[in-house]
Amino acid sequence: MRLIDKEKQVCVEIEQFNPDMSQYMFVTLQGKLSIVTNPAERTEAIEKMREFGKERLSRNFPAAHGMKADKKWDAFTAEKPFVIVKLDPLAVESGLKPPSLREASASAELRPN
Numbered sequence: 001m002r003l004i005d006k007e008k009q010v011c012v013e014i015e016q017f018n019p020d021m022s023q024y025m026f027v028t029l030q031g032k033l034s035i036v037t038n039p040a041e042r043t044e045a046i047e048k049m050r051e052f053g054k055e056r057l058s059r060n061f062p063a064a065h066g067m068k069a070d071k072k073w074d075a076f077t078a079e080k081p082f083v084i085v086k087l088d089p090l091a092v093e094s095g096l097k098p099p100s101l102r103e104a105s106a107s108a109e110l111r112p113n
Contacts, residue, residue, distance in 0.1 A: 008032040008033050008034070009030075009031075009032055010030070010031065010032070010033050010087065011028060011029070011030045012028070012029045012030075012087060013026060013027070013028050013029075014026070014027050014028075014029075022098075023098060023100075024096075024097065024098055025095065025096070025097045026095060026096045026097075027093065027094070027095040028092075028093070028094050028095065029087055029092070029093055030092040030093075031087045031088060031092075032087070032088065033085045033086070033087060033088075034085065034086055034088050035083060035084070035085055036084040036085065036086055039078075042078060042084050043078040045084050045086075046076060046077065046078045046082065046084065047078070049076065050073050050074075050076040050077070053073045053076065054072075054073045057073075059072045059073070061073075062075050062076055067080075
C-alpha cells in the first residue's frame with residue numbers, strides 16, 4: 001500500500017497467446033492507480049470480480065489468496081477488507097497482435113457499412 005501512496009504511476013500488461021506463439025495479443029495500459037473509496041463502486045467491483053472468478057478462474061484461487069477454502073469464490077465479498085484499486089485516468093494504451101490479425105482487422109475497418 002505504501003507503493004500506491006508513494007508512486008501511483010503504473011504499467012499493466014495483459015497477454016493472450018498460444019503456447020507456440022502462432023496467435024498472440026498484448027495490450028499495455030499506463031496510468032495512475034487510485035483506491036476505490038466509494039462503497040457502491042467498491043461493492044460493484046467486488047461482485048464483478050467474484051462472478052468473473054466463478055466463471056473463468058480456478059476454484060482454488062480464493063484459498064490461495066487467504067480466503068476460506070470451503071467457500072471458494074463466495075468468500076470474496078464486499079464485507080471483507082479488500083483494497084480495490086483502479087487505473088484512472090488511462091494515460092497511454094498500446095498493443096500488439098500478429099500480422100494475420102492486423103490484416104483481418106484492417107480489412108474490416110476498410111469495408112463500408
